[in-house]
Amino acid sequence: MKVFTRFFGCALLLICFYACGEDEGLDLDGSEISISDIAGSWNATRAVFDIAGSGASMAIDVVEQGGTVTLVIQSNGRFTLTITEMGEDPDVSTGQMSFDEDLLVVEFDDSPGDDEFFSIQSTANTLSISGPAEFDLDGDGTDDPARAELDFERT
Numbered sequence: 001m002k003v004f005t006r007f008f009g010c011a012l013l014l015i016c017f018y019a020c021g022e023d024e025g026l027d028l029d030g031s032e033i034s035i036s037d038i039a040g041s042w043n044a045t046r047a048v049f050d051i052a053g054s055g056a057s058m059a060i061d062v063v064e065q066g067g068t069v070t071l072v073i074q075s076n077g078r079f080t081l082t083i084t085e086m087g088e089d090p091d092v093s094t095g096q097m098s099f100d101e102d103l104l105v106v107e108f109d110d111s112p113g114d115d116e117f118f119s120i121q122s123t124a125n126t127l128s129i130s131g132p133a134e135f136d137l138d139g140d141g142t143d144d145p146a147r148a149e150l151d152f153e154r155t
Helices: 002-021
Strands: 040-052 057-061 068-073 078-084 091-100 103-108 115-122 126-135 144-154
Touching: 040 126, 068 144, 103 126
Parallel strands: none
Antiparallel strands: 040 057, 040 068, 040 144, 068 078, 078 091, 091 103, 103 115, 115 126, 126 144
16 A cells, blocks of 8 residues: 555656656747747837827827837747837836737736737738836836737847
8 A cells, every 4th residue: 555655656756856847838930920930130110109098199100210120039938028118228128928819918927927929910021019017108207007009020
């Protein structure tokens, strides 16, 4: 009976080890696009952040205002997004990308466990991503909840 108990205990431990070690929902392939399709370096041609307030709308296109936005995506889904507004220091965000069917799932390193969902479209040399963001739209030094629409070209 001791041998069976030890075997069962070891088997249970191995099952827990493998189950806990699996990527929870980390899928590098979406229903129509995969991380391997978008891996590489991208420069934004348009980077609009907007928010609708009570009857009024506020929007900023970082690129149109002389800033830059770059995105580097590794083949394992790790990414670095750098937003540099004209005359400002770069704002660098890193994290992990994956897919939930046709939605791009982003987990930022500074918010572990807090997934954001984005729509995504891509060709061989273009990439468009839109979804939730935080951005200081009114210039008061505090990020506001916003929506991002980012259009990139492959570099």
